[in-house]
Amino acid sequence: MTVNEESDQLYVYGIIPASAELPAQLIGIEGSPVEVSRFDDLAVVVTPVDPDAEIGTPDNLLAHSTVLDGxxxxxxxxxxxFGTIVPTAEELHETVLVENEANYLEALERLDGTAQYTVRARYIRDAVLGDLIEEDPEVARLRERISGTTEDETRQERIExxxxxxxxxxxxxxDHAQQIIDAVSPTVEDLVxxxxxxxxxxxxxxxxxHRDTVTEFENALETVAGQLHRRIHFQLLGPQAPYDFVGEQ
Structure with a gap:
């Protein structure tokens, strides 16, 4: 769908190649349709919005990220x-696209065929503490010392x-962070x-x-997660828009 150039106000999600087609059934902020404003080799993904609409809501933030990830x-x-609005499609073209066209085209070419994923690894606290109690006599002693006491009675021991x-x-x-980085680095284009x-x-x-190596990346992550699963919980999010691999737009 292509936006009417006479639309008064546009909510902006992101920039895509003008030749690209949006995935079907994207639902934008306020439950509104997602449209495209094209200009030469670039296009901007937008939703026409009422000037009085309350944009900065949690639901709209979720819609914004869902559209981009889709x-x-x-x-x-x-x-x-999130929250980028321009008054008209004409101003969108003149202030967003024309002045930065070369940089945007270069970035889109670099990102072609890729998507961002987010890997989160967190210690399982009870598992790590259990190991510490067994391995460090001082931890075990202090744990025993504060057991059954009030915070005031053993304040210093609790601090220690x-x-x-x-x-x-x-x-x-x-060591664990480096182990995870070393495991996935050979399968990705870039890492932050x-x-x-x-x-x-x-x-x-x-x-x-890269979309061609997603399975290889997931297998590498699964392998290192299997090695560390007793102490560490892993979470994988994606595919996502490349938020961490583009400058501020």
């Missing part, structure tokens, strides 16, 4: 930031135990490591995978 599963797409546990997770993380946010986080990776 497109990325079949054709290259450069995601736009927490520091020991965090330190142990930090030491384990270095995200910063760990929680003590139990081992690693979060955004990987760019």
């Amino acid at each position: 497109i990325a599963a079949e054709i290259p797409v450069l995601p736009m930031a 135990l927490g520091e020991l546990i965090v330190g142990a997770f930090d030491r384990l993380r270095v 490591e995200q910063e760990a946010g929680q003590v139990e986080d081992v690693v979060e990776l955004a990987v760019l995978v």
Whole structure:
């Protein structure tokens, strides 16, 4: 479907090659149709929206990412930031496409045939703590010391135990994260490591995978997950739009 050039306001999802066709049955924000505005070699995926519409809702955020991920599963797409709105299709062409056409075409060519996947690995806390109690007498002693006491009674011991546990997770993380990276790296086009946010986080990776090697990538991940499954839980998300492999649009 191609957008009417006279539409007053457009919500923008991303940029695709003008020759590409959208996957069928995409549902955009506010439950509205997803359309295409074409200009030379580029096209922008949009939904006409009411100027008074409340765009920044959780449902619309989910719709935004679902549309982009659905497109990325079949054709290259450069995601736009959630909440991007332009007044008219004409301004969209002049301010978004014309000024950056060469860069967009180069990025779309680089991404052709690929999709992003996200790998998340987190420690199974009880399993790691059980090992620490067996391996470190000081951890075992402090655990026994605070058992059956109030926080005020054993505040210092609880602080010491927490520091020991965090330190142990930090030491384990270095080797386990590298093991996971080494396992999947040969099967992907590109890889970005995200910063760990929680003590139990081992690693979060955004990987760019060619569609022809998805099975190889999944097999490599399954192998390393099998090696580490007693201590680490794995989650794989995708295919996704290549959020981590394009600059800000």
